[in-house]
Amino acid sequence: MSPSGRAPRQLHLNINALHSGFVPSAWRLADADPRAFLDVNHYVRIAQIAERACLDAIFLADNAAIADQLDFRPITALEPTLLLASVAAATTHLGLIATASTSYNEPYNLARRFATLDLISGGRAGWNIVTTADLPSARNFGLDAVPDHAQRYARADEFAALVKTLWNSWEDGAFIGDKEAGRFVDMARVHAAAHRGRFFAVQGALNLPRSRQGHPVLVQAGASGDGRELAARHAEAVFSASQSFDEARAYRDDLNARAARHGRGPNAVKVLAGLTTIIGATEAEALRRRDELVDLIPWSYSLNRLAGILGVSVDTLSLDERLPDDLPPPGNGNGNHTFFNATLAQARAHGYTVRELVRALAGGGGHRVIVGTPEQIADDIAHWFERGAADGFNLMPDALPGGLEAFTEGVVPILQRRGIFRREYDGTTLREHLGLAIPADGRAVLQHEYA
Known part of the structure; x- marks a missing residue:
């Protein structure tokens, strides 16, 4: 306990299982399996490594299309809720x-799909809301064409509110299962969404009905004003996807100020910053690993990916020049604001040329990259956590599963010794891991603005 009598604040760590790893060339490493992105056992192994280290959750991204350059690298392909059902059977505590x-x-189908995952996993599910x-x-x-940005977020707002209403439509005592009385469910305690x-x-x-944690944890990512709302x-x-501490x-x-304006308590939203780690026994060894991985990526791939993030023609990018000035948001404001802003911030802060930017991002798409020893990475994580820049991190190791093993075996013990990360799980649900309250049951009435 802290001197105030309250339990000390605990760091949260998720593993973002990006198929072979964050760096686009990870699948080319000698110990990598090029078919891992289609292999459920690959994801189960990642999850079990994460669970042994008491991480909060495994996170799976998703795409409804071939949205990357499939001629060079694996993509997010397997449907994540089905995949996590297999992961649930092979783990006992890890969030999903x-x-x-x-x-x-559609809200009903999605609510049912995630409620099923939540029930079969014993209350470990979470839904990452995206607008695509x-x-x-x-x-x-x-x-x-892509629907208008404001329309996508208006739809997402009503969608999320309706899903919560459906998840909470059963009161916790609605199920009876009384054989002698012949009463199965008290329908007076089951409420239509209407x-x-x-x-x-x-x-x-x-x-x-609801699960042990009430309903799945709601997760989101978005840097635009609409996304923050x-x-x-x-x-x-x-x-x-913040690049700097400030x-x-x-x-x-x-985000917490906005949540407070909606009647939510202080620190109602846990902020988990995206973090890519490239680890070596020495800093020089880690830098060599980064350079070897980046050198395995064709420059044509890196330029096309960067152009896509920035919403510009690849012809406007020159490897040994800085990014063009006054770049507008992609798609006239209708594209992905998060990675555009993060990538641009990195380039402007350091004055990088395009070549230097690609190397600093490890060929990736806008998340912060730390290259160093376990001690250096632990220092950085502790600095952000203890000084209020993040409640934890969504980890994206350079390669999987090796990069995750390097983190759990090298960095996690340091964080544990410093007393900011758990040595064992205190509960079994994702809400317990994140320190979140169980939401109230019963009918949740949709607010009038959705009508």
Whole structure:
């Protein structure tokens, strides 16, 4: 206990299982399996490594299209809730967070899918809410263009509110199962959604009760004003892409201020900053590993990926020149704001040329990269955590599973010795890991603005 009598604040760590690893060339390493992105056992192994180290959760991204350069690298391919059902069977404590889009799903089906994962895992599920801004996905669902940014977020807001209503449509005592009396469910304690709004109409209650944690944890990522408002209204944890300490602290403060305006308590939203780690026994060894990985990436791939993030033609990028001045947000403001802002911030802060920027990002897409020893990485994590820039980190090791093993065997013991990360799980649900309260049961009435 701290001198105030309260339990000390605990660091949160998730593993973002990006198929072969964060660096695009990870699949080319000697010990890597090129088919790992299709192998459930690959993800189970990652999850079991994370659970042995008492990490909070495994997180899976998702795409509804071939959104990367498949001729060079693996992509996010397996549907995440199905994959996490297999991971749930092979683990006992680790949280299970899957991404699903509000643009290309319906609330009832998605609520049922995540409630099922939550029940079969004993209350370990989380839903990462995304609105999906890429054109290939839009075209796969019969659209000629990506829906307008404001419309996507308005739909996501109503979607999330309706999903919560469905998850909470059973009161906790609704299930009776009384054989002698012949009473199975008390239908007076099961409440229909009875919703008809701008985007959705759902009449009935969910056909599943709540789990041990109430309902799945709501997670979100978004740097735009609309994204922050969505998080402030609904999210219980947020994945950020801040590149600097000051930017990260300002983001966390802004998010909590927005949440407070919606009647939520202080620090209602856990902020988990994206962090890529490249680890070596010495700093020089770690830098060599980074350079070897980056040198395995064709420059054509890196330039095309960077151009896609920035929303510019690849012809406007020159390896030994800085980024063009006054770059507008991609898609006239209708693209992915998070990675655009993070990448631009990194380039401007250091005055990087395009070549230097690609190397600093380890060929990746905008998340912060630390290259160093376990002690250096632990120092950086502790600095951000203890000084209020983040509540934890969404880890993206350079390669999987090796980069995760390097982190759990090298960095985690240092964090444990410093008393900021757990040595064992205190509970079994994702909410218990994150220190989140169980939401109230019973009918959650949709607010009038959705009508």
